[in-house]
Amino acid sequence: MSRLVNCPHCGAECAFGAENPWRPFCSERCRLIDLGAWASESYRVPVGEEPDPGGVEPL
Numbered sequence: 797m798s799r800l801v802n803c804p805h806c807g808a809e810c811a812f813g814a815e816n817p818w819r820p821f822c823s824e825r826c827r828l829i830d831l832g833a834w835a836s837e838s839y840r841v842p843v844g845e846e847p848d849p850g851g852v853e854p855l
């Protein structure tokens with residue numbers, strides 16, 4: 797049995813367990829929307845290379 801959590805994006809109840817790959821979100825859509833809100837600029841960062849924490853690039 798998985799416990800239920802509320803989706804941080806839409807508030808819907810969803811399972812917080814292995815059967816929910818998008819936990820703690822209720823769906824892939826909510827996950828993408830919520831993460832995309834702050835990570836949209838980070839998709840250009842190559843995998844394996846950590847973004848500069850708090851760094852501001854010149855230009």
Ligand SMILES: [Zn+2]
Nearest residue numbers: 803806822826
């Ligand atoms: Zn949701």
